[in-house]
Amino acid sequence: MENKHTREFVASSELFSDFSVDISLYNVSTIDEIIQLFTTELESVLKKNNFTSLCKKLEKCNFHIHSYTIEDILTSENEDVFYICDH
8 A cells, every 4th residue: 555645755966876765744844854854764774784984974965855845745746756965
């Protein structure tokens, strides 16, 4: 059964390209909250797998979402994918 209240967020990044996280729209009310959840999940995966150098690089990343508002994301279709970039 599909979850109509989650959206896929994918890294568009030289180092973290294609890393993806499904985020529940119930848990967010701003784009910054989406980016925080995304970053926290990425950091967790990196730490779990002992990628300490990548963790340090992650700290310097400035992730952002182009061309969409929080309203666009909250009213998007279930199959929509949003890219989070750091360049």
